[in-house]
Amino acid sequence: MVAFTDHDKVAGLAAKQGIIRNSANTVRHVKDVIGRPWSDLVKYAKESPVRMLEKGGEVVYQVEYKERLTTFTPIEIAAFIYRKMMETAESHGGAAESHDAVITIPTYFNEEKRRIIRRGAQAGGFNVLRMISEPVAAVLAYDIGQKDTDEACNVLVYKLGGTSLELTVIAVCGGMYRIVSTYCDATMGGGVIDHILAEHFAAEFQRRWKSDCRANKRSLAKLHNGAEMCKHILSTRETAQVSVDSLFDGIDFQTTIARGRFQSMCSSFLQQCLEPLEDVLKQAGLTKDDIQKVLLCGGCTKVPSLQQQLAEYFSGAELLSSIAPDEVIAVGAAKQASILSGLDQAELDQCATFTDVACLTSDILIETSRTDGSRYMPVLTHHTPVPVRCQKTFTLAPEQTQFCLHLLQSSVAQPDPQTLAKIVMKDLPPEAEIKAVFHVKSDGSLHVTCTEPISDTMQAVTVDAS
Template sequence: MAAAFGVHFGSTSACLAVYKDGKTDVVANEAGDRVTPAIVAFTDHDKAVGLAAKQGIIRNAQNTVCNVKQTLGREFTDPAVQQITASSPVKIVEKDGKPAYEVEFQEKRATFTPVQIAELVYKNMREIAQSHGDGEIHDTVVTCPVDYNPQQRNALSQSAEAAGFHVLRVINEPTAAALAYDLGQKDIHEYCNVLVYRLGGTSCDCTVISVNCGMYRILANISRPDIGGSSFTDVLAEHFAGEFKRQWKSDVHENKRAVAKLKNAAENCKHVLSTMPTAQCSVESLHEGIDFQSSVSRARFESLVSSLLQQCLQPVEQVLTEAQLTKENIHKVIVCGGTTKIPALQRSLKDYFNEAEFLNSIVPDEVVALGAAKQAAILTGNEEESKLHEQENEVECLSKQILIKVLPSNSDQDKLQVLFPAFTPIPVRRQHVFDLSQEQTTFCVEIFEADDSINDRVLLGRVVMQEVPENGQITAVFHIRREGSLHVTCTEKTSGKLEDVLIEAQ
């Protein structure tokens, strides 16, 4: 049986796992590391991906692209892209309405789209897959965040396909995490509520999944882009900056390269403190030719980040509220993402869910990739894995809520109404009846997509009916198909007049 692969492409790192001969494991890169930095650097001579790109980031920051996952599949005018553009050391410009990175490459200015950057990361993953000794074509499942819209999912899949992978499916990261632990897969009658807690390099996601008869349904999801591993690194770097200032009466903040050096050293210390009680920080010629050496204990580190640890529990409480559950209703907790290796964070989660089973036996930054590889094995018909999986194990759901607004107004009909809440399983159908007012001969219904805040809604389309009878009645049917397209049909009862529109999945 041919190997099946799973790829987790995160904001700061990527991981490749393989399922072969009944076993699932992570494939290490040429340096022996099981995760690879999702970083691409451009120089006068070549492109570098992974650790080589990360090592040169201090000297080549303006040509080193990080966190491309945050711009992938977005419009240039997206507020999130504008915020990234303002803080990015790499110049981000508009190209065909999309963001693009402008860099110095081979002694001239060049632009690369997020899809092209992601393709380079996936090519690096494919080279790792080839080193595993498999054939040219690799059946692969890739993962994405729950709140990725169709455009972002398509961009992710397009990048992987361009890199040479055969993408079988794009699945949600929490679903992959649950698959990694075989929840509902070995015992098809298992029922439980699972909280998947992911704390990566730049964001935090909390997801509640209902596992029932081998099927996964997402009940709620909360994403926090303001909390991540970089937040902990920044706190530790500031601690070291204060130490340096006390020792040498000099401020490293006066030099951007010195700050970058210190953050890199702080990140290494953070990783060490996940397994060791103390960590040494040593930076040659940090600032004004001065070498810096210091040490920090795990207890001191935990004291420094105590407020961050409290913030990390906030999305847990929010997602339980959104799912209309209490912590006692959660049966299992899965942790994933490299930052969840911090012992104090795991203790906080265990104390909060003191009655739940805590699943952390798999290395946190490998969980999602391993689950994706298991899904790939199922889809390729692997005999060991497919016996219990005659049907799909993930219930497809909407990532955002769908709202409607009826014009002209009639009483409360001019207000936005939630048609389909976020995480509604699809396919799904709804029917609404609207009564027209006296002398009203036109009818219009607008369809929007929105996150939690309806103020950031996006117009998907509208249905307009002209010359309808006064005091008429409109029956509107909204049908979201499995592939994500929305079919809207409006029929006037008296005349039988009909208008419809098909809004394709982007």
């Protein structure tokens, strides 16, 4: 979070403290915007309190900064956040001798988004040693498979953060971590709990004072801030006091809520947070009995009733929460950085350490006209380790003399298939057989070659990593 004022720009807690008065100039959740074209963000921009504009097909933020309307790109916002991180590190440990860092990213980030994040971190002053996925960093924080490389297990990383629910199954074998399946829902997060609490407090205020504070945006923002603080307190204590000065019409609001009441109010939402477990396990080809460890990640997993329900669901698994769930990803990244820091480039290239196996971040599809009604057929699915090669054979009908292969991709972040390329072959013999070879190289680039042996026809296309 970054806030712009007439005098300065601030990040983190300082930005959050002024968000009620300065909402239109406070940029939030920049990670959701990075690497996405304007066409994907039109609806998002309409709902954003900060003005978002289109510039060359990309998005920029327009804010009032030092008494002037100024635009900033998402990468500039990210760079400022990383710069503040650097300053924080230096203030705690003196002038840093090394600016080496390991950066964590969501599992669904493609190569383009990873490059943007890397550039932002470098602009912020960091030397990026490596980028690893967030759930892998969480597993590394607990040294799973590192102290004993013979350890083999399946780990479910359960992450419930402020804005999303993310589930990841990771197979650990021989010190190697491989992401087997993932699930992400950007509509489920701590913000939902804040909303439930805020609605409860608003109703209580209305009962007492016969006024609906929800009619005022500033009052509602104050209430949401109070609800968020209350949520954090109830994760560790039995009761929480909520106090909001001048909530509405100059009236101060004070109340107390017990953890039991809080958990009862949120029970339906927390139950919804458990429902995707079956899907992510099915995607991995596993059952809940195949999971040996469940790792809690994200501040909302501190809620005791959620921990209890997870422990009951995975009754045979070890529940890992000894490292603060809202810090575990950072701990894992710090451990990896401590190992890699000081190595020269050749050693870095050879260093296996935990080895986060490189995998596809999206599904590779082809368009079909199959009789079962399905429009797209997967060729390679996300989380397939790369490099990888596969082959498909297509037979033309007697009357066909042309062949068109339409390549598409879809991902968690962009579920609607997007065109990658098309291969067209003409003047083919009747009932021709076309062999298509799909090859994803280690750099993420896709190479597709189609051949028809009778006419000695070949067409190929290369799609760079993006």
